[in-house]
Amino acid sequence: MSNVTQDTAVRTSTFTRIFIYGLLILFAAYYLMPLFVMIVNSLKPLSEITSGNMMALPEVWTLEPWRQAWSKAQIGIEPTGLKPYFVNSLLIVIPAVFISTIIGAINGYVLTKWRFRGDTLIFGALLFSCFIPFQIVLIPMAIVLGKLGIAGSIPGLVLVHVVYGIGFTTLYYRNYYAVFPTELVRAAQIDGAGFFRIFWRIMLPISGPITVVSVIWQFTNVWNDFLFGASFAGQEQPMTVALNNLVQSSTGVKEYNVHFAGAILAALPTLLVYIVAGRYFVRGLMAGSVKG
């Protein structure tokens, strides 16, 4: 009667197992449904969406909505499509991720291997900054970016994302380096290796897994950011802001198929990163959030 599998402690009957599989598949359908709707409807002509069924496959398959979304759709006042905004996002994301990850690695190294009085307090203050609602910094940030002459520019947004990213990257590297034996660092020190030499030769070579986590985390956060982009980007808007402008624009017919294609374009980089390296991301995220 009961189906005892070898290595799980909890025994369940065949009937229960069928029920469990049914539920799990049902939820898989729930999570996949919006993606399915987006993809299917981005490949239909508009008439099929307004008169048809959102779950139905296209009768006429077309890539025109994708072309529209990428290079022709009206965003704001210019019919440029999402392409230039996609490029903006890349120009913001790449330096922001690179800089914040390097800083995080060095901070983590200092906070675990070169401890000093008050370092826990500094780490605590840095950690708290990860959670602040960014509304609290919007007003002064707008003023400071203006004073620095980088308001409404890509370097301005890079600065913003680096500043509010180093809390998380430091957290990741600190937790990762904390379990690395400090004796090895001390031994290298006695052999005459200096601060940077130890970092380059001992710490960095073991940092692969956590760097993957930090890069993915920062990439997704910066790419998906909307608040800072909407507040500080000026004309150099990132992809999320442009997509929102496209979808919310009140002029003309609502081209749902173009909106869906645009939404997938905006989601594609993070989805790709997730598909390629998601396993490491989750593993590292667990290490970061459950262990603290």
Place this chain on the structure above:
Amino acid sequence: MANNAGQDDFQTKLQNWLPKIVLSPSIAAMVVFVYGFIAFTVYISFSDSKMLPSYDWIGLANYTKLWKLSHWWVSITNLAVFATLYIGICTVLGLSLAILLDQKIRGEGMLRPIYLYPMALSFIVTGTAWKWILDPGIGLENTMHQWGWESFHFDWIKDRNMAIYTVVIAAVWQTSGFVMAMFLAGLRGVDNEILKAAQIDGASNWRLYRRIVIPMLRPAFLSAFVILAHLSVKSYDLIIALTGGGPGRATEVPATFMYSYTFTRNSMGIGAASAVIMLMTIAAIITPYLYAELKEKK
């Protein structure tokens, strides 16, 4: 000789100072951009700033005004409803999925990424997708009609009283898989020997989970709560993309309130006051948690 010793001394001193020097830019950035900015916004909340920041102190006037605004009451009521349902449903759904997935499921490797991928998406993308799925004209309602369920009626997104629940639907879709992963990690840490011993004693599966496994997941519950609570206070993008705060003001939350008062309604002082209240709400949740975490480590 003496010269050499002096140089060594300098080298040692430099090595001692180097870690602090290297850390100092981050500390400076944090002091200015996080804590300095917080102090500045707090100051603005006590000033009569309108369209531009002003430094004239007016005491608590902005806060008194804020708490008299029906717009603000709508926002915090919505946040309370949203946060309660969002945290509750994500936790129950995440825990259930994790327990189900932990039953030696074939194909777990395929299911897990399916549950998790929404968290890789931007809230703007999630909002765009759900906006049209929930739209009665082209979305779910229309689909059900086409499939022959003529009386099916689902227009919450256009209904002032129900619209906030559509935000919950989309937000749960986005985050529940992530909560599942947190619980799954916790479940994998539970010692199987304890479970086997309890089963030999004749405990049913239900009792086993309720009495032994779930209490052992306390740290995962705590982390999930802290993450979900702070996400719900910060939620802004999803509401902008899904409902834009509407219909009317039906889905306004403090984050959208702050933005519109500060940047479009020329009431920067009131906007700043609302931001301070958001920060205090999050601080009340986060600080004890961080304190406990950091203390434990020592």
